[in-house]
Amino acid sequence: MNHIRIASMALGLSALSLVSCQKDTWLNPQLTTAISDATAFDTRDRIAQQINSLYAAVKSGLYLGSRYIAYNEIRGDDYNNLRTNGVTGFQTWNHTIVASTNEVANVWGAAYSAINQANVFLDGMAAKGSTVVGSPLANQYIAEARFIRAMCYYDLLQLYARPFWDGNGSKPGLPLRLKGNKSSGNNDLARSTVAEVYNQILQDLDFAEQNLPANYADALTNTTRAHRNTAIALKVRVNLSMQRYAQVIAEANKIVSTAAPFTAATGVAHALQASIRTVFTTYTTTESIFSLPFTANNLPGTQNSLAFHFAPAPVGGSEYPLISTGIISRPEFRADDRRRTELLTVNSGNTWINKYPTGPVNTDYAPIIRYSEVLLSLAESIARTTTGVDARALALLNAVHLRSQPTAFAAGDFATNDAFRNAILMERRIELMGEGRRSPDLLRLGLPLPAKANVQAIQPSQAEYIWPIPDTELINNKLMTQN
Template sequence: MKKKINYSVFFCLALLGLSACDRSLLTPIPQTSVSDASAFSTPTRVQTQLLSLYGALKDGNFYGGRYVIYGDIRGEDFINETSNLVTGSDVWGLNATNSATAVVNLWYFAYLTINKCNVFLDGMAAGGTTVVGAEAAAKYIAEAKLIRGLSYYSLLQYYARPYIDGNGSKPGLPLRLSGIKGVGQSNLARSTVAEVYTQVLKDLNEAEADLPLKYTTDTDNTTRAHKNTAIALKTRVYLSMQNYAAVITEANKMVSASAPFSAPTGVANALQADITTVFTAPNFTTTESIFSMPMTTTSGDFPGTQNQLAFYYSPNTANGGVGNGEYSLNPKGIIADTSWGASDKRRAFIKQSGTGANAKSWLVKYKEKSPYTDYVPVIRYSEVLLNLAEAKVRSTNTVDAQAVALLNAVRRRSDATKTYTTASFASSADLANAILLERRIEFLGEGLRNNDLVRLLQTIPAKGTVPAKAPSEPNYIWPISASELALNNLATDN
């Protein structure tokens, strides 16, 4: 029986916990069962600190739920059903304020994760490396850097202008790179977008160098960082920067030159034959899932109240679902696109309820009932393939044959009736648009829509009662958290 990581066990010994005072939003005070001096005193305690970083990343207020949810409901493919501010109606309405639950909490939990990483890295430098030995230390440090890099990248997607707007010159984030263990360390000006991206890539490059090629279990290969995790995330980061040559360089490390595409080294990442398998328990740890946030029924080891993906997207039990029906699918959104064929297996993720004027469509990609133990996808192999396809098209401005093959790999996996050829596209722009359309279908409910719109400086389309939002308008990106502005005298708002 494969051993699963129960992050909640390690959370209880995490070096930094939540503090009740407001200042803890920026400077959380340690709340631990071991002293700061002894937290890195044994190999077991060092590993405990490391695994608590994954626990922080997968918190329901961060990558265990809400970060992913916000990425979709900001786009045009969902309709808000409850007008509940707690579950992001203002995020959906593109009018979230500095003090909005989403704006404040995502900032807080992302920076809490970053601070845990910084404290861990400081602890390793101060003696942890000696305790566990150089080989283990290098791997642990690499995991911490990957988590920190992913956290900073994630914050950029909501709180900073896209890289293409000013070539990274606009205000980014306060770039905190050392651990905060007490009050009085809040003041720090925002680095530029380019400076934050530079740090993200530094973390990911250094992580790639020292991460293991793979682990001994499928679970660890999905829920802990390995070399292909860092490479895959770099393709996403470089795509956001529109550095298409770098996307190609990175993707070529883990995508074979021709179909069937797979990773030639490390974990044998590849598409699964059936997309529905990837989202059905107990198959959350296939080689397609490069990095996911694991959930179990153990108390504290699932997303928590009103954070869960199935809670948001699945209809209630009366309508045949397991959730609360917070967001239905926009009938004028991607599900209405006629190029998405009825025989496509991804249509199985759509459930109908009601008839006539009461008819609604729901996303049932996430199926596990309360306490909602679906693994939350961070990045899948299909994204790497489409990242590479888009980069090939945009870098060459041609109807690139390999890009078409990569697009076919993703589409035909779910719809064998559809085959693209280079003749299917009159221009490179047509092919690029087809790839973007495929991304909307493939990653529906996986949090990528906001990133795709913003990285290309595209207008966020209208939906329901919400008008379109142009890149020049307020709330195209979020304001800075009110808590940061209150405690950091050097911070400026968007």
């Protein structure tokens, strides 16, 4: 009997001892696959990686990595839809978007997620990070975060708010979130006006311009991170959308020389490449002011690459070929244009954009701002603020035109200032197709979204002219209002 009792006691004791020695470790496991928010700003390396993450956030396939660009293209009249697939933009193409449509929530969510990443980063820098990295690096990082934030707000305005010309920015804009969110609460925030949001964008970009470095050590970084000229180039775009042509000219002149060959005199020496094709094979030339990089290990994701949308199989998903009634039917887009001969491809009876030729592993960079856009914005703004055919505007137009066309425009080609401006707009449409500028360009000028296939035109007065605010925002933000 005794040995039984001893055995029982031993059993009990061993159980207790096991409990006591390992209990605390097992009850408080150390996470080995993530970093605690308490220590995220503790080292310079972690902060440097957070800066990278801000660019990665806007690079999301739902946003600038592909879909935002694709949606702004297919809202226009240059593409056909082969798949009628609601998951890959059919409703955007078809103008049957409603508040519950996926892309409405996805683009909104991805852009605001990037905004919050920037805000959380700015808060963390203020609390600790600036001390850790020291000046002037702290201000550079802050400037990069504010650049990202400005870009996100600008992009959101182009889809979710009425254009600036409508009431001179007095229409409802966006909830302007400028503080980081890491915990619950603070859901309700009313929309600022379009003008107020633009004002914040310009403030952020002014700060960025003043605090970003003039350039980085290598071409890759010059293209994939914001430097001073990147902020200026974005300000050109922002002011153009606000139809503030004088400001466009003022900003653009900072990075465009007065006469051809046009280059940026300070900072990164932006200039057009001899062949436009180069820009889409060598991603880090000085023409690419800002692009988002992809690598075989850092892919855009399924159905999320630009090639998926615009390239035929096997490179892409055979989703959106150019429609026969769109840009490819225009006489201005001449047969010998190198943008036609080198940047289009024909496959199974359809014509496709060939700006994203790499695949089926789609590693082409997403082009966000190119120097030719700056030149054409400047040309357009000069044309809009002068009469007749301004010589410098014509030179700017020809700079873009001539590298892809053998024949230059002459002043005499344009009977009126109107005709000249239209030529600049047409050049812009040809030059930037597949890069997401089509819908913003139509909207900023109050032009209808033209008809295509069996889809009718959308007039600027129609609700479908812009996207609705997603249901999820309306439900959870009680101060939010629908478009």
